[in-house]
Amino acid sequence: MKWEIGGIETWPWSRHPLGLAGLAPGNSVLVRTGNWRSQRPVWEKERCNSCLLCFIFCPDAAVVVKEGKMAGIDYEHCKGCGICATECGRKALRLVDEHLVQE
Amino acid sequence: MATLEELSTRRELLAQGHRLCAGCGAPIAVRQVLLALPPEAHAVVCCPTGCLEVSTTIYPYTSWRCSYIHNAFENAAATLSGVQAMYTALKRKGKINEDFRFVAFGGDGGTYDIGFQSLSGAMERGHRLIYVCYDNEAYMNTGIQRSGATPRGAWTTTSPVGHVRTGKHEGRKDLTAIMAEHHVVYAAQAAISHWRDTVAKAEKAWEYAKEGPVFLNILAPCHRGWRFPMEKTIEIARLAVRTRFWPLYEVEKGEWRLTVNVANPLPVAEWLKMQGRFAHLFRGKGNEEVLAAIQADVDRQWSELMARCRSAVPA
Numbered sequence: 001m002k003w004e005i006g007g008i009e010t011w012p013w014s015r016h017p018l019g020l021a022g023l024a025p026g027n028s029v030l031v032r033t034g035n036w037r038s039q040r041p042v043w044e045k046e047r048c049n050s051c052l053l054c055f056i057f058c059p060d061a062a063v064v065v066k067e068g069k070m071a072g073i074d075y076e077h078c079k080g081c082g083i084c085a086t087e088c089g090r091k092a093l094r095l096v097d098e099h100l101v102q103e
Numbered sequence: 104m105a106t107l108e109e110l111s112t113r114r115e116l117l118a119q120g121h122r123l124c125a126g127c128g129a130p131i132a133v134r135q136v137l138l139a140l141p142p143e144a145h146a147v148v149c150c151p152t153g154c155l156e157v158s159t160t161i162y163p164y165t166s167w168r169c170s171y172i173h174n175a176f177e178n179a180a181a182t183l184s185g186v187q188a189m190y191t192a193l194k195r196k197g198k199i200n201e202d203f204r205f206v207a208f209g210g211d212g213g214t215y216d217i218g219f220q221s222l223s224g225a226m227e228r229g230h231r232l233i234y235v236c237y238d239n240e241a242y243m244n245t246g247i248q249r250s251g252a253t254p255r256g257a258w259t260t261t262s263p264v265g266h267v268r269t270g271k272h273e274g275r276k277d278l279t280a281i282m283a284e285h286h287v288v289y290a291a292q293a294a295i296s297h298w299r300d301t302v303a304k305a306e307k308a309w310e311y312a313k314e315g316p317v318f319l320n321i322l323a324p325c326h327r328g329w330r331f332p333m334e335k336t337i338e339i340a341r342l343a344v345r346t347r348f349w350p351l352y353e354v355e356k357g358e359w360r361l362t363v364n365v366a367n368p369l370p371v372a373e374w375l376k377m378q379g380r381f382a383h384l385f386r387g388k389g390n391e392e393v394l395a396a397i398q399a400d401v402d403r404q405w406s407e408l409m410a411r412c413r414s415a416v417p418a
Contacts, residue, residue, distance in 0.1 A: 005163045022165030028120035031164055036125060052107040056138075056298045057337050059123065059130040061115045068108035077119035081126030082334030 003027070029077070033060065037080030039095040043072055047092035054084035054093060104303045110138045114168065116146060121166040122158040126333030128323030128340065129155050131295040132237040133208055136319070139305035144202045145169060147186060151179035151213030154244040154325075155237065170203075177217045179207045180225035180234055187232050204312050205232035211252035212242040215278050219251075226285040226316045233308045233317040236278065239325035247328040251276040254348075255400060256393045257380045259328070264383040269393050274400050282318035283354040291353035291362075294322040296341035300351055300362055307355070322349045330379020339377060346374045347405045352412065359411040371401045 003024035017023055050070045055063040062078035064071045073084075073093075085093040116137040123130050133155065140146055147170040150156035156173050159166040174182040183205050193199045209218055214236040222234055241259050242248040249259040255274045258264045262271035283290040289311040293301040301321060308317045324339045326332065331339055343349040344363060348371055351363040372394060375381040384390045 003163075008163055020162045022160060022163060022167075024163075025165060026118035026168040028159070028161075028164040028166040029118050031120035031122070033120055033122065052111060053298075055111055056107055056135065057131060057295070058134075059125070059127050059336075060121070061117065061119050061130075061134060065111035068111060074119065079125030081336070083126055083336055086334040087337050 032076050033079050034062075034074075034076045037075075037078060038098050039080045039082060040075065040098050040101055041073055041078065041080070041082065041085050041093045042096050042101070043070070044092050044094070047090050049090060049092075051089070053087050053089070057083050057087050059083065104299070104306060105139065110302070113138050113140075113142055116140070116148075116168045117159065118166045118168055120164070122161060123154060124325075124327060124333070126326050126336050127154070128239060128295050128325060128336050129208075129210070129237045131336070132235070132301070132321040132323045135295065135298055135301045136206065136208075136233075136235055136305040136308070136321075139302045140204065140309055144204050144309070147172070147183075147190075147203055147205045149173070149179050149183040149186065149205070149207040151207070151209045151218050152176035152244070153210035153213050154239075155208055155210065157244060176213055178221045179209050179213060179218055180230075180232075181221035183207045183232050183234075184221075184225045184228065184230045187230050191231075204309055205230075206312075207232065207234045209234065209236055210242075210244070211236060211238045211240060211278075212244070212250045214238075215251035215276050222282075223285065226282060226287050226318065229315050231312055231315055233312045233319065234282075235308075235319045235321060237321050237323040239323050239328060240275070241325070241328050243325045243328045252278070255397050256375070256384055258383060259380070269383060269390060270380070277404065279318070279320040279352075279354075282320075283359070285316070285318075286357065287318055287354075288315040289353070289355055290318040290320075292320045292322075292349070292351055294340045294344050294349055294351060295324075296337045297344060297351060297363060304353060304362070307353075328380065330382070331377055335377070339374070342369070342374045342377065345369050346371045347401050348374055350405060350408050352408060359408070359413065361408070361412045368405075371398050 062074040149172045187205045240252045248261040256270045258270045279292040291304040311317045347368040352361045
């Protein structure tokens with residue numbers, strides 16, 4: 001469902017839905033939790049065999065899988081916990097300080 | 104059982120952008136359960152108050168891509184019972200044709216303690232729903248207070264450590280066994296580290312939820328409350344299994360079965376040592392009794408479980 005929430009801070013009470021129910025399923029994707037991150041998991045494609053352990057262990061569903069193959073990290077939402085890098089048996093994910101990779 | 108490749112093609116019902124801590128165990132448990140939902144079925148989720156609820160539904164955002172209802176801390180199971188009863192009635196009248204399945208996700212506070220009466224009631228009344236407890240062993244949402252799931256010897260803000268006290272004095276409730284004794288169709292204990300086991304149990308759970316009540320208890324470590332580095336969430340859960348602190352088993356229509364055997368267990372101290380909430384037990388002398396009591400808890404729990412499991416499946 002499309003639910004426009006621009007300027008919600010200034011809405012009168014009557015414009016909010018009853019019970020303050022969220023009306024747009026999954027719209028939390030608009031929240032960029034990626035800016036919490038202090039360390040970034042960097043994926044080295046050559047080392048990866050798409051075992052997908054990083055996918056099933058990611059708390060934020062931030063591992064992108066395309067057609068059953070590992071395809072990278074969603075940095076808009078990855079909080080940088082490092083679980084993927086810890087659990088990767090082939091060291092195909094490694095943590096790098098965010099300030100070293102950010103412009 | 105679905106492979107990881109298959110699971111990766113399914114829709115994530117818990118969307119990105121929820122505000123649970125980096126490295127939190129709860130969303131890992133939720134994802135493993137929801138990815139196991141048969142793709143043709145719809146899920147209806149209910150949460151009691153807890154970390155998961157407050158972090159996934161911060162107005163005007165919601166992380167749920169399915170029907171979702173929150174009521175209060177103590178009544179998730181009762182609320183979902185009502186929703187499920189309504190669905191059954193509408194289905195009988197032919198007003199709903201789709202296949203809906205019902206699941207509640209509660210923390211240990213909302214499950215072992217505050218929501219216990221409504222959970223017990225829902226299980227006893229035979230509602231066709233799954234209740235999943237993501238067990239992080241304390242009230243983490245409000246800042247680490249002891250719960251019925253907190254193990255002996257653990258520091259929390261309400262079981263402090265000092266000259267007199269050495270953390271929590273009491274052992275933990277065995278809620279999975281209590282739920283199994285409600286004679287539910289399916290009850291199981293799982294851990295996020297053993298994803299294959301968890302997904303297999305979740306798949307059974309979604310099927311059995313068409314017949315009657317199902318209870319899943321999934322260990323989901325909390326690095327803020329247990330005091331360990333956030334990247335070790337899975338490692339800690341795995342060690343809880345390998346020390347026999349958290350046995351993985353299922354009770355299917357009254358038959359108890361071990362699903363992951365732990366033939367050569369590590370001493371439970373190996374697991375305790377990794378966590379700051381037990382650090383006081385390893386500082387100086389005088390805590391040997393507590394350590395021995397924790398090991399005794401683990402050994403007793405394991406032998407009781409073995410007595411109940413007629414067919415132990417080695418792994």
